Structures are given as structure tokens and as C-alpha cells.
Ligand SMILES: NC(=O)C1=CN([C@@H]2O[C@H](COP(=O)(O)OP(=O)(O)OC[C@H]3O[C@@H](n4cnc5c(N)ncnc54)[C@H](OP(=O)(O)O)[C@@H]3O)[C@@H](O)[C@H]2O)C=CC1
């Protein structure tokens with residue numbers, strides 16, 4: 106990718122995308138990351154070889170793509186000072202903030218911006234990310250292709266044509282690594298309670314999740330069939346799955362995902378009213 110990319114904010118998610126981009130062969134010299142102080146930036150500059158900046162406005166000037174990667178709650182105060190440079194240089198803006206609507210951010214940047222909203226996830230760091238993208242009407246086909254290329258460098262991409270669907274994407278993939286990490290915690294605890302060492306239980310649980318995900322991604326069968334294939338009649342898995350169904354696991358997951366999407370919508374309302 107020959108484009109220059111500036112990350113405004115260099116926290117967990119920015120670092121995950123930057124790491125994935127570098128692993129995919131993007132040149133460190135084409136990436137700039139910003140943060141208010143050099144303390145967190147120095148290791149990125151020294152270990153990864155990317156450019157860093159504590160001045161957001163300078164970092165925006167001349168960038169082809171500006172990725173807004175700060176917390177939603179400070180986005181307004183970060184965007185306002187960028188408006189002049191954004192209007193002058195007209196980069197493609199990519200916001201990865203949960204909740205915040207495209208029109209709200211566009212307004213903070215002075216209006217008329219080509220803006221893609223992206224909901225990525227942290228496995229982007231290891232090239233196995235999953236991102237949902239939405240483009241506002243000012244985004245050209247070439248800019249759509251650029252956003253696709255950027256996020257496909259760190260995982261899979263799904264475009265949605267209705268902005269509100271990004272809240273569902275947040276529930277299905279943006280926040281979802283945490284659901285699986287919780288599952289790993291629970292499986293490790295349960296394995297230890299059954300006598301395994303924590304290290305052994307963790308290693309087996311993680312490898313099993315990797316295997317299940319890889320199989321589900323490659324198989325011509327749906328997940329329900331793959332599940333049935335593990336369940337020998339009268340066997341062990343049948344008992345375990347019956348317990349999970351009796352405990353209403355499906356409703357629990359549905360409730361968690363509804364809470365997630367509702368919070369994204371709530372954040373959009375709270376922050377647009379600021
Ligand atoms: N974490 C995740 O899994 C996901 C996060 N997101 C979204 O990504 C965004 C960032 O989240 P996350 O990376 O987790 O948050 P972090 O708190 O880890 O990162 C935020 C970054 O912004 C920096 N920052 C703070 N103020 C400024 C400023 N004025 N100018 C430039 N940089 C600034 C922080 O620097 P310092 O630490 O020095 O304050 C930090 O580097 C959020 O909007 C979130 O909704 C989306 C999908 C997944």
C-alpha cells in the first residue's frame with residue numbers, strides 16, 4: 106500500500122491495526138501515530154520504526170488516510186482542532202470509535218468529509234481481525250477500495266449499507282474477542298477445579314477454540330452440524346451441551362449482544378448531544 110496513514114491515538118486498537126499492517130508488509134515509514142505525550146510513542150517509534158507525533162494537526166497534514174483512534178468521549182475535543190487541516194488536505198477519514206455517528210464526526214471536522222466508520226477488533230494485531238465498514242456519501246469508490254485494502258491487510262472486511270448496523274457489528278465482532286477471552290478464563294478455572302494445571306487447561310482450551318474456529322471457517326457444514334458431529338449419542342458432549350442449553354446459554358449470549366448494541370446506540374445519542 107503506497108498511501109500514508111496517520112493514526113490519531115496510539116492505544117490498544119491503533120497498536121493492533123498498526124502491528125497487523127506492518128506484518129502484512131506495509132512500510133513503517135508510511136505510518137504515523139499520535140498521542141498527547143511521547144512516553145507511549147517512543148516504544149512504537151523505536152520498536153516498530155513508524156513515525157510519531159504529539160501534534161495531531163501536523164500529523165494530519167499530507168496524510169492520505171487519517172484513522173481516528175481515540176476514545177469516543179474525547180473525539181469532539183480531538184476533532185475540532187483538526188478541522189482546518191482536514192478541510193485543506195481532504196484525507197479519507199476513518200473513525201474506529203464505537204457508537205459515534207458519521208454525521209456527528211463530520212460536523213466536528215467542518216463538514217463535507219469523506220468518512221468511513223470502521224468497527225475493527227483487536228485480533229487485527231495477528232492478522233485475524235474482523236471489521237465492519239460503513240461509508241458516508243462523500244466517500245468515492247476509490248476511497249472505499251482503499252479502506253477495504255487497509256482493513257483487509259489485518260483481517261476480513263464486511264461493508265454495511267445502513268449505519269445503524271455497525272452497532273450489531275460491534276456486538277458480533279468488535280466487542281466479541283472479550284466474550285471468547287471470558288470463555289477461556291472460565292474453561293481454565295473449570296479445568297483447574299478438575300485437577301489440571303492452569304497452564305495445561307489454558308493451552309488446551311485456546312488450541313481447541315482455534316481448531317473449532319478454523320474448522321467452522323473451512324467446513325461446508327454449518328456450526329450446528331459440526332456440533333452434532335462431536336456429540337456421540339449417550340456420550341460426554343451431549344451431557345455438556347444439554348447443561349449449556351438448560352442454563353440458557355443462547356439467551357445469555359443474545360442478552361449480552363443486545364446490551365452491547367444498545368450501549369453503542371446510547372453512546373451515539375450522548376455524544377452527539379455534546
Ligand atoms: N479496544 C478495542 O477492542 C476496540 C476499540 N475500538 C475503538 O477504538 C478507539 C480507541 O480505543 P482503545 O484503543 O481501546 O483506547 P485506548 O485508551 O487504548 O487508546 C486511546 C489512545 O488515544 C490517545 N489519546 C488520548 N488523547 C489524545 C489526543 N488528544 N490526541 C491524540 N491521541 C490521544 C491515548 O493516549 P494516552 O494513553 O497517552 O492518553 C491512547 O493512545 C475507541 O474509540 C474505541 O471505541 C473499536 C473497536 C475495538
Ligand SMILES: O=C(O)[C@@H]1CCC=N1
Pocket residue numbers: 203275279280
Ligand atoms: O468496549 C468498547 O467500547 C470498545 C468498542 C468495541 C470494543 N471495545
